[in-house]
Amino acid sequence: MKTSRRKFIFSGVLMSAGTILLPGFLSKASGKIMTVNGMIPSEKMGFTLVHEHVMVDFIGASDASKSRYNVDDVIKVASPFLKDIKARGVQTFIDCTPAYVGRDVTVLKRLADSTGMNLITTTGYYGAVKEKFVPMHAFTESARQLANRWISEWKNGIEGTNIRPGLIKTSTDKAPLTPVQRKLIDAAAITHLETGLTIGVHTGDGAAAFEQLEILKKQGVSPMARIWFHAQSEPDQAFHIKAAKLGCWVSFDGVNPQTLSDNLGYLTTMKAQGLLQRVLVSQDSGWYNVGEAGGGNFKPYTCILNDFIPLLKRNGFTPQELDLLFRTNPQAAFSIKVRRASS
């Protein structure tokens, strides 16, 4: 989820910096990813939306409960939106909703089965919004204890099912991170080193992104294991460039009809820098909003297909570059593999 849509500030200096090739970072598509229906080769991901939501509940961790919604109603509302994009070639959908924010893996499994789409779910806790979505036990337990809970979801399945996470999803507000938010990043690092799951972090600003990277480095985790979700919340593209050069995945995942030109700007800068191989693109769209009548105003997942890809093409993005953004990069980003920091 993302609420703020800050204006993109164009940096002419960065644009003129020229293309830098980083062959070591070229994506290799030879891994495996974990879907709600089990492990599949990453090559089978196809066209992928890396950050979307089927359902979100903003009530907060202390009141979150499966009794707050009707599963059949959620499926009835969400199905047509997923079937629509599946029919148009989207094969994989990363549902970035964490536990205590409306994650329900049985809903995702039913939708995967009825649509034929690969759906991926998460483990991890959401620290942003002043820890409103962090469960009580996370305030007292150590990073190791939290990691053990998340590792158990990877090993044994989520909430009594055999459904396993394909992503560690956590989040922080802007820098400086709070002690609990730092602990969540520590726990994510420990979980990564024992599972190989990629760490996706909803991030308030560029300074927070680098504070997180420092924590990961101390834990021995490579920036390549980490996705900076909501990079568009940081308007200074110097941060995006620096992160991508370190090997971090930089995700511009707020594409909607109001942000098309901003996102074109971000991608044009990354392309000029020779860094498209570290970029992900998505919409942060959807979702059945628990607590609102009929799930509220569900935003479709079609802006990238309808508007953004045509806009990229009109601005000189080649079919190979579009393949990189929507196929090759997601395959590499979500492939399960322990990625240690080089010492």
Ligand SMILES: [Zn+2]
């Ligand atoms: Zn989101």
